[in-house]
Amino acid sequence: MSAFQASREFAEALDRQAPLTQFREEFSLAAHRLYLDGNSLGLLSRRAEASLESVLNSWRDYGIDGWSEGSHPWFELSERLGHMMAPLVGAQAHEVIVTGSTTVNLHQLLATFYHPQGPRRKILADSLAFPSDIYAISSHLRLHGFSPDDALVQVTSPDGFTLNEDDIIAAMTPEVALVILPSVLFVSGQLLDIAKLTAAAHERHILIGFDLAHSAGVIPHHLTAWGVDFAFWCTYKYLNGGPGSVGAIYVAGHHLGQRPGLAGWFSSEKTVQFDMAHHLVPAPDAGAFQIGTPHLLSLAPLIGSLEMFAETTVEAIRAKSLQLTRYFMDLAEIRLKDFDMRVVTPKDDTRRGGHIALVHPEAVRICKALKARHVIPDYRPPEVIRLAPVPLYTTYTDIWDAADHLWHIMDQREYSQYSQHRDIIA
Numbered sequence: 001m002s003a004f005q006a007s008r009e010f011a012e013a014l015d016r017q018a019p020l021t022q023f024r025e026e027f028s029l030a031a032h033r034l035y036l037d038g039n040s041l042g043l044l045s046r047r048a049e050a051s052l053e054s055v056l057n058s059w060r061d062y063g064i065d066g067w068s069e070g071s072h073p074w075f076e077l078s079e080r081l082g083h084m085m086a087p088l089v090g091a092q093a094h095e096v097i098v099t100g101s102t103t104v105n106l107h108q109l110l111a112t113f114y115h116p117q118g119p120r121r122k123i124l125a126d127s128l129a130f131p132s133d134i135y136a137i138s139s140h141l142r143l144h145g146f147s148p149d150d151a152l153v154q155v156t157s158p159d160g161f162t163l164n165e166d167d168i169i170a171a172m173t174p175e176v177a178l179v180i181l182p183s184v185l186f187v188s189g190q191l192l193d194i195a196k197l198t199a200a201a202h203e204r205h206i207l208i209g210f211d212l213a214h215s216a217g218v219i220p221h222h223l224t225a226w227g228v229d230f231a232f233w234c235t236y237k238y239l240n241g242g243p244g245s246v247g248a249i250y251v252a253g254h255h256l257g258q259r260p261g262l263a264g265w266f267s268s269e270k271t272v273q274f275d276m277a278h279h280l281v282p283a284p285d286a287g288a289f290q291i292g293t294p295h296l297l298s299l300a301p302l303i304g305s306l307e308m309f310a311e312t313t314v315e316a317i318r319a320k321s322l323q324l325t326r327y328f329m330d331l332a333e334i335r336l337k338d339f340d341m342r343v344v345t346p347k348d349d350t351r352r353g354g355h356i357a358l359v360h361p362e363a364v365r366i367c368k369a370l371k372a373r374h375v376i377p378d379y380r381p382p383e384v385i386r387l388a389p390v391p392l393y394t395t396y397t398d399i400w401d402a403a404d405h406l407w408h409i410m411d412q413r414e415y416s417q418y419s420q421h422r423d424i425i426a
């Protein structure tokens with residue numbers, strides 16, 4: 001392809017050569033809507049709809065026997081989906097289970113892996129973490145009788161948007177029992193160096209786990225090879241599992257076989273689960289970190305969605321994602337240069353996640369103006385507009401059109417007609 005041009009024709013030419021375009025037609029893309037919020041909620045695909053329908057059919061056709069009959073028997077479905085998910089995060093099949101939700105899974109992992117001993121009692125996190133993670137960590141510190149003011153260490157950001165891995169490593173002191181970090185920062189889209197952080201934690205005899213909510217399905221990981229102790233993520237963003245779809249847990253093979261911190265009958269080894277004994281025999285695989293009955297109707301769309309991921313590779317998805325975000329940044333540099341709008345997402349490919357974060361003091365009103373023009377971004381405090389081109393369904397032309405809308409909104413100060421009041425769901 002020839003050198004970058006800011007024209008729509010150039011975007012169209014890029015689309016003609018783009019990989020993965022076969023998936024776009026499988027998604028429900030409303031006419032005239034430019035959906036750039038797949039990092040909050042991925043779109044419905046025909047295959048997800050079909051797999052949901054097939055689980056409904058087994059309920060209708062088999063009743064209770066749907067646990068063992070039908071096209072997707074329910075009893076082993078969480079394990080099966082874990083196996084399908086494992087290549088996306090570079091894990092072995094038995095190390096991943098699809099269960100719970102991001103926050104509940106973090107509670108499970110904290111209950112399992114946080115064992116304060118003497119002075120080694122602190123949990124290290126960061127000041128830009130998603131609030132739910134901090135609430136969960138604080139809960140466990142309190143349950144152990146510690147105050148988060150003392151026992152929660154949050155590494156600060158030099159610029160309010162990004163973190164420096166060396167600062168994080170410097171905070172891995174002998175008082176730290178556990179490190180919990182995001183793979184990709186939810187506001188700025190910075191990708192942390194998971195391999196480096198894991199190696200540094202282990203050199204200091206500290207366990208480390210990652211929140212992969214903003215990377216699962218868009219960035220390859222090598223969790224097993226890197227030796228990450230555990231990870232957790234949601235499936236409703238880049239994995240397109242639907243609102244409230246069931247989350248996932250990875251636990252490194254050498255930690256498997258132990259009793260889960262929060263046990264329930266679905267933690268059981270499957271062959272003895274229905275013995276109904278009061279003595280739990282934990283499953284030998286990551287299935288042990290399940291608690292109760294799986295939420296089948298929120299698992300079902302993932303069957304179809306993960307089938308699509310199995311038809312490509314997460315490396316191919318990442319390659320396209322980097323090209324799309326690079327294209328958007330190049331375009332923004334030309335078309336939005338006059339409007340005091342700053343990209344705070346790292347430009348370096350090795351440090352950039354799947355979305356672009358733009359900062360502007362009028363971010364709330366700009367987001368409203370974009371929505372009025374049927375461009376779907378999201379807003380995050382303090383002044384951030386997040387835009388995510390999703391490799392399975394976003395085109396270069398979508399990005400060009402969105403940038404063009406943004407240019408009009410800024411050039412005509414169209415945003416000034418909207419209130420500065422943020423909606424409840426931003």
Ligand SMILES: Cc1ncc(COP(=O)(O)O)c(C=O)c1O
Binds near residue numbers: 101132186
């Ligand atoms: C990075 C991150 N962590 C945790 C959560 C909380 O997820 P859940 O509501 O599924 O528990 C979210 C939700 O968007 C998130 O983005």
